[in-house]
Amino acid sequence: MDSSKTTITTATTTISAATTVSLSDSPPVQESPFSNYVSRLSPIKPVKASHVAQGLLGINSPPLVFTSPRTLSDRQTNFLRRFQCPQISGAEISKNDGGSKKSADGPEDLRKSSTYLNSRLIVDVQKSNNINNNSEQDQPGSFSGCVDEYLSDPVDVDCAYPVNLVSQDVKRSDDAHQSSESNLTKSKIAILESDGIIDMETKGDASQAMPEQDGKDPKEQSTSETKKEKIEEEGNIVEQPSHVCPNFVSDLVVDHASRQQQCNTSGAQAAPPHEDYGEDGETVLHGPVQLITHHGSEVSQLHRGMSRRCLQFEEAQQKTPMDGTYSLDSAITIIGSISSSSNTELEILDSSQVELPSSSSKKQTMFVSKPSGFGLHLNSIVNTLPIGCSASEPIMSHHSAGYKISCSKLPNLVERVSSTAGDDVLQTKASLATGSAISESLHTKETLNKLQPPEHQITLHNNRRFSSEHADNFEEFNQSSPKKKRKKVSSTDGDGCKRCNCKKTRCLKRYCDCFAAGIYCAETCACQGCFNRPEYEDTVLEARQQKESHNPLAFAPKIVQHVTEFHAINMEDAGLFTPSSGRHKTGCNCKRSMCVKKYCECYQANVGCSNACRCEGCKNIHGRKEEYGMTGEIVSNRANEERLERMADNKFKMIANNKFLQAELYDPRSLTPPTPSFEYSSSFFLAMERRQQNPDSFLVGMFYRPSLIFPCCHLMQNPQVLLAIHMAMTCFAKLVKPWT
DNA sequence: GAGTTTGAAACT
DNA sequence: CAGTTTCAAACTC
Numbered sequence: 001m002d003s004s005k006t007t008i009t010t011a012t013t014t015i016s017a018a019t020t021v022s023l024s025d026s027p028p029v030q031e032s033p034f035s036n037y038v039s040r041l042s043p044i045k046p047v048k049a050s051h052v053a054q055g056l057l058g059i060n061s062p063p064l065v066f067t068s069p070r071t072l073s074d075r076q077t078n079f080l081r082r083f084q085c086p087q088i089s090g091a092e093i094s095k096n097d098g099g100s101k102k103s104a105d106g107p108e109d110l111r112k113s114s115t116y117l118n119s120r121l122i123v124d125v126q127k128s129n130n131i132n133n134n135s136e137q138d139q140p141g142s143f144s145g146c147v148d149e150y151l152s153d154p155v156d157v158d159c160a161y162p163v164n165l166v167s168q169d170v171k172r173s174d175d176a177h178q179s180s181e182s183n184l185t186k187s188k189i190a191i192l193e194s195d196g197i198i199d200m201e202t203k204g205d206a207s208q209a210m211p212e213q214d215g216k217d218p219k220e221q222s223t224s225e226t227k228k229e230k231i232e233e234e235g236n237i238v239e240q241p242s243h244v245c246p247n248f249v250s251d252l253v254v255d256h257a258s259r260q261q262q263c264n265t266s267g268a269q270a271a272p273p274h275e276d277y278g279e280d281g282e283t284v285l286h287g288p289v290q291l292i293t294h295h296g297s298e299v300s301q302l303h304r305g306m307s308r309r310c311l312q313f314e315e316a317q318q319k320t321p322m323d324g325t326y327s328l329d330s331a332i333t334i335i336g337s338i339s340s341s342s343n344t345e346l347e348i349l350d351s352s353q354v355e356l357p358s359s360s361s362k363k364q365t366m367f368v369s370k371p372s373g374f375g376l377h378l379n380s381i382v383n384t385l386p387i388g389c390s391a392s393e394p395i396m397s398h399h400s401a402g403y404k405i406s407c408s409k410l411p412n413l414v415e416r417v418s419s420t421a422g423d424d425v426l427q428t429k430a431s432l433a434t435g436s437a438i439s440e441s442l443h444t445k446e447t448l449n450k451l452q453p454p455e456h457q458i459t460l461h462n463n464r465r466f467s468s469e470h471a472d473n474f475e476e477f478n479q480s481s482p483k484k485k486r487k488k489v490s491s492t493d494g495d496g497c498k499r500c501n502c503k504k505t506r507c508l509k510r511y512c513d514c515f516a517a518g519i520y521c522a523e524t525c526a527c528q529g530c531f532n533r534p535e536y537e538d539t540v541l542e543a544r545q546q547k548e549s550h551n552p553l554a555f556a557p558k559i560v561q562h563v564t565e566f567h568a569i570n571m572e573d574a575g576l577f578t579p580s581s582g583r584h585k586t587g588c589n590c591k592r593s594m595c596v597k598k599y600c601e602c603y604q605a606n607v608g609c610s611n612a613c614r615c616e617g618c619k620n621i622h623g624r625k626e627e628y629g630m631t632g633e634i635v636s637n638r639a640n641e642e643r644l645e646r647m648a649d650n651k652f653k654m655i656a657n658n659k660f661l662q663a664e665l666y667d668p669r670s671l672t673p674p675t676p677s678f679e680y681s682s683s684f685f686l687a688m689e690r691r692q693q694n695p696d697s698f699l700v701g702m703f704y705r706p707s708l709i710f711p712c713c714h715l716m717q718n719p720q721v722l723l724a725i726h727m728a729m730t731c732f733a734k735l736v737k738p739w740t
Numbered sequence: 741g742a743g744t745t746t747g748a749a750a751c752t
Numbered sequence: 753c754a755g756t757t758t759c760a761a762a763c764t765c
Contacts, residue, residue: 511759599746
């Protein structure tokens with residue numbers, strides 16, 4: 001007897017040393033008469049008693065068990081984030097000298113924090129070490145204090161100055177989303193680099209051309225032309241047209257655009273890719289972006305027949321209060337090249353996602369972009385696709401300022417902005433899907449172009465000259481015989497590009513869709529006396545500035561993605577981001593069309609009406625005005641319910657895993673025999689015990705998962721019933737107390 | 741293709 | 753800010 005007692009005591013002491021000393025002083029639970037009684041009732045073996053010491057603490061400290069699910073989620077996210085760190089290639093790190101240097105200056109507390117979390121979440125010491133190392137690599141930059149940096153995303157790296165931007169991105173290790181983005185970005189860059197796509201050495205030349213452009217007279221085309229040719233001579237660039245139809249721009253483009261805008265806003269570190277443009281308005285992007293995106297096949301061929309002139313509003317933007325904005329062209333260029341240069345890069349990017357250790361949907365989340373307030377101009381929405389097609393098309397958008405989208409096929413140009421601080425959810429499968437679509441579209445365009453006569457097969461190399469000459473001819477033609485020119489039946493031509501039909505405004509007012517969309521009028525436009533042409537660039541810029549002086553948001557996107565938390569979670573998971581989830585920023589004012597015709601801007605953009613609308617008799621099929629608020633409320637309630645359910649599930653799983661109940665059962669402070677009449681099972685007994693320990697947590701447990709506590713009473717789902725039972729049990733415990 | 745309707749943009 | 757006018761797209765015939 002003594003020997004066994006000693007053995008038990010030793011075992012208890014040993015385990016307690018590893019966990020807690022709280023039980024070491026306690027008498028062996030096996031010695032308790034009540035324990036013996038319980039052992040006959042419950043299959044739970046007392047030998048685990050010592051093992052539940054931690055759980056015991058949890059019992060007495062309910063908050064440890066019912067901690068905020070967000071905290072858990074964050075930790076898990078952090079774990080996932082760290083886990084994917086190895087995707088960062090060594091080459092990338094080595095190249096990121098600046099970032100590495102900054103790493104030493106990185107916030108030490110962040111590293112410590114992440115290390116702590118990792119060590120807690122990862123049992124494997126080796127893994128933990130790796131992750132910690134990665135986490136250090138993950139934070140090579142120093143915190144600059146610029147808020148905008150938090151908004152940049154992987155795209156920044158691609159589009160502008162990878163080194164700096166990576167450094168910026170990786171600073172945000174405490175932000176799971178953005179860290180994931182940066183990881184992906186780095187992975188992406190690493191892939192690109194390893195594939196020989198990026199010539200890091202060359203980017204210096206390209207980037208140097210950019211600051212020189214600042215403040216330059218737009219007319220000084222020769223300089224930019226020389227620069228462009230210089231870069232081309234280096235053999236890395238195939239000239240890229242700026243006028244990629246928005247048809248081929250995906251959500252990914254949106255991200256690029258927004259990130260570009262954000263990184264540009266962030267300051268000197270993120271010098272924007274620069275654009276030159278020829279006399280015909282053709283935009284030439286300087287910088288690493290071009291080097292990245294023009295890898296592979298001749299992008300120029302991909303855009304034959306798609307030529308459409310775009311405006312260069314960058315300088316205009318610099319003069320306006322809307323600082324820090326610049327063109328979307330680079331983003332378009334990226335996408336165009338990614339998708340056009342053999343799809344390889346896109347596939348690589350896709351595969352990089354697959355490597356992420358999370359689920360499919362989560363993988364997509366890693367590409368989630370920061371809702372950042374970018375979007376599209378409604379006037380750039382050209383509904384040329386059939387409704388049925390457009391409804392299913394991925395969302396696309398471009399940034400408000402400095403944008404240059406020339407034509408559009410997708411009507412679903414949606415700006416996504418965060419309605420809450422937590423709306424860190426965006427592009428998901430649609431992005432990649434659209435990327436593929438872009439690829440296909442570009443190849444289709446290429447094919448079509450090859451079918452055209454040679455004189456129309458405009459390579460980008462000679463596109464500028466052609467466009468300039470053609471513009472002159474067109475101008476003569478346009479002014480000499482405007483009636484002939486007018487061939488308008490539809491506002492869009494065959495390829496989906498927008499064309500206007502202005503007669504009086506000279507295409508210098510926002511009545512003109514081309515002008516409003518920030519593009520030059522095309523030869524296919526039927527406008528008369530058009531000034532919205534590259535040769536009248538100053539006039540165009542002046543007109544634009546005038547509009548913006550009256551209304552800085554005159555050229556801002558009109559459609560915003562109203563992302564509620566529910567949408568962010570559920571719609572992302574389901575890949576259900578649709579244009580209908582967006583809303584018109586200022587709303588429509590329809591009186592007679594009932595928002596079911598394209599007179600209505602909401603309907604035209606395939607978005608529902610909202611409270612911002614002043615429409616009458618709204619019957620918008622994408623969402624009626626009256627339904628807007630109600631739907632949001634319902635959705636919010638449902639989201640809350642589901643969240644609570646998930647939280648309860650997680651907590652009870654924790655309880656089960658930690659032997660929470662066993663600990664409670666063998667807590668010597670709660671040795672309470674059950675009343676035979678209530679002795680449904682050991683679970684009931686446990687429930688009684690828990691009630692004794694913490695009535696509140698008991699009630700909460702009943703509320704969330706009564707079946708766990710009352711396995712024989714699965715029907716007790718009514719909180720009122722549960723509350724009544726709880727009260728009855730409380731009274732019972734006070735009055736009867738058969739065990740005291 | 742001409743004319744009408746419509747609502748945003750521009751103007752006062 | 754509100755009312756009016758202008759404008760061009762959308763629509764109808």
